[in-house]
Structures are given as structure tokens and as C-alpha cells.
Amino acid sequence: MNTGKTVFAQLQDHLPLHQFRRCVKRYGGNYKVQSFTCLDQYLCLFFAQLTYRESLRDITTCLLGMQNKLYHMGIRGTIARSTLADANEKRDWRIYQDFAHILIHHARELYSKDSFGVTLQETVYALDSTTIDLCLALFPWAKFRTHKGAVKMHTLLDLRGNIPSFIAITNGKVHDVNILDLLVVESGSFYIMDRGYVDFDRLYAIHQARGFFVIRGKSNLSFRRLYSHSVDKSIGIQCDQTIKLTGKDTAVYYPEPLRRIKYSDPETGKIYVFLTNNLDLAPKVIADLYKSRWQIELFFKWIKQHLRIKAFYGTSENAVKTQIWTAISVYVLIALVKKRLNLDITLYTFLQILSVSVFEKVDILQLVTNSAGTIEDTHTCNQLNLFDL
Known part of the structure; x- marks a missing residue:
């Protein structure tokens, strides 16, 4: 029941602020x-992400225009552009990283029973990265190319609910495969990756940790076929083989047998070759698992289109990482609220409603009920349906 709180304050009710204060104290x-x-x-950065503010001046102007509501929104301090800029530059970005991880933990618990299109009891992760371009003159610490700067957001996405479970923000020069060294592999879980992560030394480390991987094979792979399993070609499976690597280095890095599956997509006719250390699942399930990796591409598209991570409020590494981690926590919080309130709308529609209603004193459930049917959901089906359950 609404008790006269603004929508922004109601969203804060879902934030574990006692844990936020611990993060602040830690650093x-x-x-x-x-x-x-x-x-x-x-809260100022949270407001900026929720309403897609474009600059520090934009943030402070909008908030000061609602000066009489700031106290009830939880903002107690004096707002000024210079003060917010100094805070972004100097306050440790790890505060917001740790708090985002706390929200991620709560969200993953809520979405742990959700389906992602493949009938499987184990946890399934998709690993990939996205590059955020920066101006090297303004962000000299973000080395990428000779005349170009960038940061990479390496993400391990839990496909049950599309909640990021691990994120590393690096400069653009860091190769994707190096992130495998940072992963803490969960026994029995599946890790879905594209060809950029082919490194048999690191893949063998996943195998030894009793995790499973599904990865696209490269065309120049040297191997010896040990056994061919019978397949149903009517569903697109061309072959299902047990192989042994024979390359000079790969045979040393990965000494145990692997499984090689060739799959023809019935819709596009494109041929895919998958490598996995799981020898038990049906080959079609392996193909479906890799197909589900597309969810991480949708995740990257969603946050780039609807949160503020392509233009930044500060130029230091600390300010950039603070903003990115705040954006991630906003994404996860909206997913949390949607799940807790059992809202039958897309995340995109929910964000649209919230972005124009943050100062309203109306219950979120009532707001969604009155608004969802009148907002035209203009997103395309291959981009923004992450939570369209």
C-alpha cells in the first residue's frame, strides 16, 4: 500500500542500505x-541512470528543480555540480562494485528457478565482453589503440534471469581469454563461450575444477577422432565425435579426450562446430546451450541503449568505474523489483514507466497497472526482451 512515498523512495525500499553502509565503511x-x-x-547517480541524465549539470539542475522532494527521496546532502564531480573522482569505486555484487546475489536467488529455454538443472553461464569506446585525449589511462581509448566490460551472465554474476572492467587492450584466469569455477556448472576464449590450457583448468564448457571450435584445430557416435541428422546434428587433440602444444595443454559436435542450423543453414568436455548430454542440448549464449549479447545491447555507460560524467578511471557499477546496480535493482512485485511486463517497459514517474507519489503496482497498457512497447524482439517471460 502506498504511504505517500515517491516512486524513487519506493525503489529505495528494495535496496539493502545497511549493507551499502558496510561497503562505505570498508573503504x-x-x-x-x-x-x-x-x-x-x-542516489544522485541512481537518479541519473534511471532518468537518463546527460551530464553533471543536467543531474543537479533536475534535482534542484525538485528541492522540496529531495529529503523524501533520501538525499540529505547539499547538491552541487562541483561536489558531485569531486565525489565521482575521489570516492573509491569499489564501494559501488561491492554493493552491486550484493544486489546481484539477491537477484540470482530470486531468479534461480527460472527457465532459460534449455531443460537443465545445472547453472549455465555465458561469458563475453563488450567494448565501450572513449576519447584517448580525455581518458589517457584507457589504452586501446594508437589514437583510440576504450574500456572493456567482461561479463559472466547467469542465464537464469540474465543476471551478471561476475564483471571485470579493464582497459581495451586486455584480451578476453585472460579473464578466464579470474573466474572461480563452480563444480557442475556450464560455461558457454565463443571462439575468442579458445585456450586449451585455461579450458583444461575449468575441466580440472569439474566445470563444463561449451565453446566454438576453430577451423584449424588439429585432432584425431577416437569414436563417432550415432546422430539424428534430421535435427541438424551432423556428427558427434570423441576426439584427442594432436597439436604440438594443444596435446600437452589438454591431454584428455574432448567431444566435437558439428551442427547445421535449420533456420540459417550455417554450420557450427562445438567443443565440450561434457560427454553425457545429448548433442542437440549442447547446440541449444550455445544458442542460449545470445542472451549475453542482448544484455549488452540493453544496458548500452537504456543506461548511461557510453557517455561519462567524469574522465578519471575512478569516475568511469563508479558510473558503470552504478548502472549495473540499477539494472539489477529493476530486475529485483520486477520479480518481487511479479510484474508481467518487459524490463524495458518497466524502466520507461519509472523514468517519467520518479517524483510521483503513487504505488508502483498501481502505476504499472495504469501505465503499462498505454505505453507502446517499441523494442524489437531480438534486442530488449530479456525479461519478457
């Missing part, structure tokens, strides 16, 4: 701070 975020606390900073 001394409020040390010598008199008026504009880390929570004030976070």
Missing part, C-alpha cells in the same frame, strides 16, 4: 565528509 568512503555522503552520491 572509508565518508571519511572527513560533512554534508554530501556516499549515499547521497549513489
